[in-house]
Amino acid sequence: MSQEVIHEATPQRASLLYDPRVRGIVFQVVLVALLALGIWWIVDNTIENLRRSHIATGFGFLKGRAGFDIANTLIDYSSDNSYGRALVVGILNTAIVAITGIITATIIGFLVGIGRLSNNWLIRKLATVYIEIFRNIPPLLVILFWYQGVLALLPNVRDSIGLPFGSFLNNRGFYFPRMVWSDGAWLVAVGLAAGVVLSWYVARRARARQMATGQQFPVFLTSVALIVGMPLLGFALAGFPLTFEFPQKGTFNLTGGVNVKPEFLSLYLALSFYTAAFIAEIVRAGIVGVPKGQTEAFSALGLRSGQGLRLVVIPQAMRIIIPPLTSQYLNLTKNSSLAVAIGYPDLYAIGGTILNQTGQAIEVVVIFMVVYLGISILTSLFMNWFNTKMALKER
Amino acid sequence: MQEHDMSWVRTEMALAQAAPRSQVGFGAWVRRNLFATPVDSVLTVLALLAIAWALPQILNWVFFDAVWTGADRTACLTTEQGGQLPVGWTGACWPFVSGRFGQFMFGRYPMDERWRVILTGIIFIALLAPLLIPRVPYKGLNAILFFVVFPFIAFYLLVGGFFGLSYVETPRWGGLMVTLVLSYVGIVVSLPLGILLAMGRRSKMPIVKLLSVVFIETVRGVPLVTVLFMASFMLPLFVPPGMSFDKLLRALIGVALFAAAYMAEVVRGGLQAIPKGQYEGADSLGLGYWQKMGFIIMPQALKLVIPGIVNTFIGMFKDTTLVLIISMFDLLGVVKQNISGDPTWATPQTAKTGYVFAAAIFWIFCFGMSRYSQFMERRLDTGHKR
Incomplete structure (x- = not known):
C-alpha cells in the first residue's frame, strides 16, 4: 500500500526515455519495422530474380513427369511417375x-x-x-x-561371399532370401494379433492378482509362448504357406531374393x-x-x-x-x-x-x-x- | 591365581601383517577386474579373442604391411592388379597421403603463395596458445587480438589483393585450411550471436522472444545440409540481380547461423541455472540490463556451460565436412576428390588410407578440444556446484 502511495505522490518524474516499458515497446516496434523492411527487400528481389529467369512459382511442378530413375525404391516408381x-x-x-x-x-x-x-x-x-x-x-x-x-x-x-541361410555379400550389396507367402497366410497374422491381445490380457490379470493376493504369475514366459505360439499355430493350420525365394548366382548378377544396396x-x-x-x-x-x-x-x-x-x-x-x-x-x-x-x-x-x-x-x-x-x-x-x-x- | 597378573596392557603396536596373497599384486588385480564372476570370465575371454583377432590385422594394415614409399599407384598394387606386391596383399598406401599432403592442407592454393597460409597458421597458434594456458597474463589483450584483430590479418593474408599480395580467389582454397577457416569463423560469430539469441529467448519483450524462438527452433529442426543448401541456392535469389556472394562466404553464413541456434540453447541452459537472487542483486545495485548481463549473469552462466559450448564447437568442427555436399573442398572434400577423381593413385587401398588419415586429423582436433574442456571444467570448478 505504502509503495503505491509514494508512487502516486511522485508521478513520472523521470523522462519517458528511461522507462523500461516504453523503451521495450519502442525497441520492438523498430525491430518489427526493420524485419518487415528486410523481408520486403528479400521478397522483392526474389520476385525480380524469378521473373528474370522465367521460373514459375507454386507447387504445380510436382505433377510434372520426373524423368529420372531411382535405385532404391520401397514403392513402385518409374521415371514416368510425377x-x-x-x-x-x-x-x-x-x-x-x-x-x-x-x-x-x-x-x-x-x-x-x-x-x-x-x-x-x-x-x-x-x-x-x-x-x-x-x-x-x-x-x-x-x-x-x-x-x-x-x-x-x-x-x-x-x-x-556366401553367408548362412542362402544370403550373399558382394560389392553390389547384401542379398538375402525373400519370403513368399501363399494362400492362408492371413491365419499367421491373425495368430500374431491374437497372441499380442492375449498376452496383454494375461499381463493385466496377473497384475490385478498380484495387487490383490501378492501371488506372482510368470507373465514374461507366458507372453513369449503366446506371441510365438499363436502365429505358429496359425502357420500350421494354414498348411505352412511359406516358401523362400533364394538369390541365384548368375554370371553377372544375382537374381531373386532381396537386395540391400x-x-x-x-x-x-x-x-x-x-x-x-x-x-x-x-x-x-x-x-x-x-x-x-x-x-x-x-x-x-x-x-x-x-x-x-x-x-x-x-x-x-x-x-x-x-x-x-x-x-x-x-x-x-x-x-x-x-x-x-x-x-x-x-x-x-x-x-x-x-x-x-x-x-x-x-x-x-x-x-x-x-x-x-x-x-x-x-x-x-x-x-x-x-x-x-x-x-x-x-x- | 595371585601370581598371574591378568591385567596386561600392550605397550607397542602389533606389527602389521602382510596382506593375504590373494588380495595384492597382479594376480589379485586380474582376479578382481577380469575374472570376478563366471560371466566376467566369459566376457574377458571373448574380448581377448576379439582383440587377438582384430589388433594384429589393424597393426599390419597400418604399419607392418603398409607401403611407405612410391611415386604412383603401381607402388600399392598386387601382381594381379599390375603391381609388385603379392596377391592378396592389403595394407595402407601411405605414399598417397605424402604425395598429396600439400593438397590435403591447402587445396589448390597457389604453390608460391602457401607461405601466407603457413604464416596465418603460425599467428593463429601464437595467439591461441597463450589464450588457452591459464597462467599466461594479459588475457584481455590476447582475446582482443585473437577475436578482433586476427580476422583482419588473416583475411588480408589469405585473400590478399592489395598491399603487394596477389589475390587468391576462394574456389582455390581447400583442405584443412578451409576446415579451420570455417570453424574459426563459425566459433567467433556463433558465440556472440548465440548469447544474443539466448537473451532474446528469455527476454520479457514478446516480439523479441517470439522471433528468437522461431529462429532457434526452425534452425535446430532442419539438418545442416538444408541450411547450407539454402545458403547456396536461395541467398543468390534474395539479393538484387548482379550482386553476388562468394561461395565460401555463403557456406560461412550457413554454418555460423546453424551453430548460433545450438549455442543459444546451450547458453539458455546456463542462464536458467542462475538463481533469481543474482538478477535481483544486480537490479538492487542499480545496474542496467546490459551491465547486469555483462558483469553478473553471463560470467556465471557461461562458466556453467563450458562443456556444452565446447561440445557445440566440436559438433561444428565435424559439421564443416558437410560443405563437400555443396561442392566445396574442405579436408574431407579434398581427400574424397583425390580418391574418386584422380587416376594417379587409384588403387583398392587408396580410399581406406585417405579416410583413415582424415579421420586421424579430425580425431586429434576433436579429442584435444574435449580434453581441454574437461581441464577447464575442473579448473573453474569453484566447489559451489549443487
Whole structure:
C-alpha cells in the first residue's frame, strides 16, 4: 500500500526515455519495422530474380513427369511417375534408414554404455575406446569410409561371399532370401494379433492378482509362448504357406531374393555406429545418475541384483536418459541427409535432383523444411509422451 | 591365581601383517577386474579373442604391411592388379597421403603463395596458445587480438589483393585450411550471436522472444545440409540481380547461423541455472540490463556451460565436412576428390588410407578440444556446484 502511495505522490518524474516499458515497446516496434523492411527487400528481389529467369512459382511442378530413375525404391516408381511421387519415394527412403538406424544405434549404444560401467576392466576399456573414437570423427567421414573403404572392396558378384541361410555379400550389396507367402497366410497374422491381445490380457490379470493376493504369475514366459505360439499355430493350420525365394548366382548378377544396396548399408552402418557412441554416453550418465542409496535400498528389501536393476534402477535411469536420447534420435534422422554424398536417394538427394531439373529452389527448400520439421515434431511428441509415461508419478 | 597378573596392557603396536596373497599384486588385480564372476570370465575371454583377432590385422594394415614409399599407384598394387606386391596383399598406401599432403592442407592454393597460409597458421597458434594456458597474463589483450584483430590479418593474408599480395580467389582454397577457416569463423560469430539469441529467448519483450524462438527452433529442426543448401541456392535469389556472394562466404553464413541456434540453447541452459537472487542483486545495485548481463549473469552462466559450448564447437568442427555436399573442398572434400577423381593413385587401398588419415586429423582436433574442456571444467570448478 505504502509503495503505491509514494508512487502516486511522485508521478513520472523521470523522462519517458528511461522507462523500461516504453523503451521495450519502442525497441520492438523498430525491430518489427526493420524485419518487415528486410523481408520486403528479400521478397522483392526474389520476385525480380524469378521473373528474370522465367521460373514459375507454386507447387504445380510436382505433377510434372520426373524423368529420372531411382535405385532404391520401397514403392513402385518409374521415371514416368510425377515429381511428387519421386519425393514420396525419397521421404520413405529417409524414414527407413532413420528407423533401422535408430533401432540399431539404441541396441549398440545401450550395450556399450552398460559396458562402460562394467566391473570388468577389459570391457570397460574397450567401450571407452569405441566411444572416444566414434564421437570425435565426422559422421560423413564414417559414411564415406564404409562406402568407399569397406563395401567397395568386397568381391564382385562372381566371387560373392556366401553367408548362412542362402544370403550373399558382394560389392553390389547384401542379398538375402525373400519370403513368399501363399494362400492362408492371413491365419499367421491373425495368430500374431491374437497372441499380442492375449498376452496383454494375461499381463493385466496377473497384475490385478498380484495387487490383490501378492501371488506372482510368470507373465514374461507366458507372453513369449503366446506371441510365438499363436502365429505358429496359425502357420500350421494354414498348411505352412511359406516358401523362400533364394538369390541365384548368375554370371553377372544375382537374381531373386532381396537386395540391400551398398549405399543403404553404408549409411545405415555409419549412422548406427556413430550415434551409438553418443547414446552410450547418455546411458552411462543415466545409470550413474541414480543414487547409490537406491541400490543399497533394494538390496535391503531383499531383491536380487537382476530384479533390483529391472525394477528400481533402470526405471529411474530412464527418466534421465530419455530427453537426451530424443535429441540423438533427431540427430540421426537429420544426419541421414548425408546420404546425398554417396548417392543414396533420400529426400534430400531427390529434392536436389528435382531442383536441378526445374529450378524451383524455394519450393524444394520449403518441402525439405516441412518434412524435416514434421519428423522432428513427430519424434518429439512421441518421446514426450513416452517421457510422461516414465516420469515420476507424484501425488 | 595371585601370581598371574591378568591385567596386561600392550605397550607397542602389533606389527602389521602382510596382506593375504590373494588380495595384492597382479594376480589379485586380474582376479578382481577380469575374472570376478563366471560371466566376467566369459566376457574377458571373448574380448581377448576379439582383440587377438582384430589388433594384429589393424597393426599390419597400418604399419607392418603398409607401403611407405612410391611415386604412383603401381607402388600399392598386387601382381594381379599390375603391381609388385603379392596377391592378396592389403595394407595402407601411405605414399598417397605424402604425395598429396600439400593438397590435403591447402587445396589448390597457389604453390608460391602457401607461405601466407603457413604464416596465418603460425599467428593463429601464437595467439591461441597463450589464450588457452591459464597462467599466461594479459588475457584481455590476447582475446582482443585473437577475436578482433586476427580476422583482419588473416583475411588480408589469405585473400590478399592489395598491399603487394596477389589475390587468391576462394574456389582455390581447400583442405584443412578451409576446415579451420570455417570453424574459426563459425566459433567467433556463433558465440556472440548465440548469447544474443539466448537473451532474446528469455527476454520479457514478446516480439523479441517470439522471433528468437522461431529462429532457434526452425534452425535446430532442419539438418545442416538444408541450411547450407539454402545458403547456396536461395541467398543468390534474395539479393538484387548482379550482386553476388562468394561461395565460401555463403557456406560461412550457413554454418555460423546453424551453430548460433545450438549455442543459444546451450547458453539458455546456463542462464536458467542462475538463481533469481543474482538478477535481483544486480537490479538492487542499480545496474542496467546490459551491465547486469555483462558483469553478473553471463560470467556465471557461461562458466556453467563450458562443456556444452565446447561440445557445440566440436559438433561444428565435424559439421564443416558437410560443405563437400555443396561442392566445396574442405579436408574431407579434398581427400574424397583425390580418391574418386584422380587416376594417379587409384588403387583398392587408396580410399581406406585417405579416410583413415582424415579421420586421424579430425580425431586429434576433436579429442584435444574435449580434453581441454574437461581441464577447464575442473579448473573453474569453484566447489559451489549443487
